[in-house]
Structures are given as C-alpha cells and as structure tokens.
Amino acid sequence: xxxxxxxxxxxxxxxxxxxxxxxxxxxxxxxxxxxxxxxxxxxxxxxxxxxxxxxxxxxxxxxxxxxxxxxxxxxxxxxxxxxxxxxxxxxxxxxxxxxxxxxxxxxxxxxxxxxxxxxxxxxxxxxxxxxxxxxxxxxxxxxxxxxxxxxxxxxxxxxxxxxxxxxxxxxxxxxxxxxxxxxxxxxxxxxxxxxxxxxxxxxxxxxxxxxxxxxxxxxxxxxxxxxxxxxxxxxxxxxxxxxxxxxxxxxxxxxxxxxxxxxxxxxxxxxxxxxxxxxxxxxxxxxxxxxxxxxxxxxxxxxxxxxxxxxxxxxxxxxxxxxxxxxxxxxxxxxxxxxxxxxxxxxxxxxxxxxxxxxxxxxxxxxxxxxxxxxxxxxxxxxxxxxxxxxxxxxxxxxxxxxxxxxxxxxxxxxxxxxxxxxxxxx
Ligand code: CA
Numbered sequence: 001x002x003x004x005x006x007x008x009x010x011x012x013x014x015x016x017x018x019x020x021x022x023x024x025x026x027x028x029x030x031x032x033x034x035x036x037x038x039x040x041x042x043x044x045x046x047x048x049x050x051x052x053x054x055x056x057x058x059x060x061x062x063x064x065x066x067x068x069x070x071x072x073x074x075x076x077x078x079x080x081x082x083x084x085x086x087x088x089x090x091x092x093x094x095x096x097x098x099x100x101x102x103x104x105x106x107x108x109x110x111x112x113x114x115x116x117x118x119x120x121x122x123x124x125x126x127x128x129x130x131x132x133x134x135x136x137x138x139x140x141x142x143x144x145x146x147x148x149x150x151x152x153x154x155x156x157x158x159x160x161x162x163x164x165x166x167x168x169x170x171x172x173x174x175x176x177x178x179x180x181x182x183x184x185x186x187x188x189x190x191x192x193x194x195x196x197x198x199x200x201x202x203x204x205x206x207x208x209x210x211x212x213x214x215x216x217x218x219x220x221x222x223x224x225x226x227x228x229x230x231x232x233x234x235x236x237x238x239x240x241x242x243x244x245x246x247x248x249x250x251x252x253x254x255x256x257x258x259x260x261x262x263x264x265x266x267x268x269x270x271x272x273x274x275x276x277x278x279x280x281x282x283x284x285x286x287x288x289x290x291x292x293x294x295x296x297x298x299x300x301x302x303x304x305x306x307x308x309x310x311x312x313x314x315x316x317x318x319x320x321x322x323x324x325x326x327x328x329x330x331x332x333x334x335x336x337x338x339x340x341x342x343x344x345x346x347x348x349x350x351x352x353x354x355x356x357x358x359x360x361x362x363x364x365x366x367x368x369x370x371x372x373x374x375x376x377x378x379x380x381x382x383x384x385x386x387x388x389x390x391x392x393x394x395x396x397x398x399x400x401x402x403x404x405x406x407x408x409x410x411x412x413x414x415x416x417x418x419x420x421x422x423x424x425x426x427x
Pocket of ligand 1: 191
C-alpha cells in the first residue's frame, strides 16, 4: 500500500466588512483545523485563538495514544479553558467558537466538528461535505422542511444549535475518516461557504495545486462581497515517496498558523484590509495560550498630535461621511440583549466612544436566560444577519419558539407553535 503524506496550506482574510479577524486556522503535516469565533467586540477572536492554540498542541503529542481520544481531550481542554475565561471576565460571556479539526495519523483521520464551519472532501473531482452543520436550518433540512438551496439563503442560517461555549453541554462530533491518495480536504469558515456555492468550490478546489486553490477560494469570497472573515485550510494526501513540490508553501515542513490565533493579544487588527492576493500564512508562533488575554485597545490619540488645520478639515470630512454613515446605520436592525431581555435594536452593534449608533426599537418579553445556551449566546453577541425589521421579528419568533415550555403564570395563554424537533437542540 502506498504510504501517504499530507500536504497543507492555511489562508485567511479579514474580509471587506469586518475590522477584526475572529477566525483561526492551522495546518501542518498531521493536523488541519479551523475555528470561527463569535461573541462581539473582543471575545470572538479570544475564543477562536484560545481554542486553536490548545487544539493545535495535539500535533506535537501524537505518540502511541489513540488519535481520536487525543483530539477529544484537546477539545474538552479548550472548552474548559473558555469556561474559565468567562468566569474570570464576565464581560466576555457569550463568546464561543466553532471547531473543525482533522488529525492525520499516517493512515486515517481522527476528526472533531462542532458548529457551522465546514469540512469538504474532493475525491475524483467530486465535492462532498463531510461535516454536518449544527445549525437551525440544517435541522429543518433533515426534517424535510427546507431544501438545501433554501437553507443556503435562509435569513437565519447562522443560528447555531451547537458551538463551543465553555459549558459542558455542547460536545463535538467525533469520528474517523479514511483518506485516499489524491484526496483533498477543505476546512472553511462560513465566510467562504456563505459566499461561494459548492459547484464553484468543487471546481476551484481542483486547481493544479492546493496553494492556488486556497488563494482562489479566498479571492472568490472577497469578490462575492467578503461580508465575513474568510478562512480556508486545505490538506492533500500525496504519495510519501515522491519528492515534495518545492513551490508549495508546505514544502518547508513548518506548520502554518493564521488569523486570530496568530496574532498576539494586542495585534488584533494586524491583518485588516489585506488584498485578495495576500497570503498571510505565518509559521506557528510559540504562543502560550495562558498569555492570550483580552487586552482592550485604547482609542487612538494620534489625532491630537496633528496640526489643528488638518484636524478641522478632517473633522469636516468626517461630519459629511458621518451623516451618511449614521443614516445608513439607522436603517439596520439586529436582535440583542437589553437588561436581560431579548430586544430588537435599530442601528448597529458597534461601540464608538461618545456616539450612540443603536437604540431599542422593540421589546419582545423574552428573557435571555430562558433560551437554550447556544441561542442565548448568539443573542448576547447580537444577531445581525437580518435585513429588515420584519426579518428581526421573524428571528425573535424563532427564538420564542425555542424557549422550553415552563408553567409560567400567564393571564391569557396564547397557542404556541408546535413543539417541533427543535427539542433536539442542547437545552
Ligand atoms: Ca464567520
């Protein structure tokens, strides 16, 4: 039997709309992994970086132990760490991350999956998704209530049923996967899979080299709008007896760490606004997960150092831009938390000192605490993928139907929606 080697590449881009990269990616000759963090201001990248920096340690630990067990332990350790970070700093409550990891032991892969990041296999030119999204829409697809095509454009496609939150009620899917010579594996964040359809991914992943495929996939996601951070990690099984292609980024044998996990505690904007052709793979830094703590960045004071005239012109320009920007923000809605309640905000969930860009548009009467953990976390982080007040209200109704029924005193019990199989979520 042919002895197989894993070639690899990891690539990320902050995208065109976000200021920070909350994705983390890792690739080496034994491990390919991706984590897509969530949780607002600073917590999403902390969750993804912390998780990645713990999980990638299995790369060094591969000995006689069972790879799947090793991976499971690492995921559990990362989850425990997230829980500890939340207890130490309640301001990061609600942060979480997806995780997709494939550990190659020379014969097969041990895999771990939680959330809506994806693992795809390209074999004989045909693309298959080998992970199952832990999302609300995927549960509807499985019940036959939505087609995959409808799920793709569903306004609430990013509502997650399972994600790593530092709690003990959200376990990953763990499984073995047999790889074959020529197989290509793509792990990606929803910044790719939301923007680029499977047929295009299939064609692009088949590029001459995996480096070309990675660059082209990221470019396509940006070209389609780049609404989110986009991260791709690709592994390819090749004949181990063949000379490595010296043009590949993995030819040097060094691991590649990209995104939030590759940035220090203060470097969160280091990869902002990179161009489509920017390969930002960096060798794995020896980052001690213990050092990764949330370090808020002070507002820039550089303006005060500029001449007053320049400042005045700049402020004038800002005012013009600001008026348009403000008007734009006031046509946006999102679902979030206010005083423990689920509310619909008008505006955007961005903190700018001295400026309020949001206000509560509507209350809902839903207490955040009564929601299943993964929903509550998303509300705390802000559910912003709604395009109108109407869509925000629909999201609220989905949240309302997810509240486990309790014998609450209610003057006029209204008929609730059928308790459908949403009960499958971690309650
Ligand atoms: Ca994402």
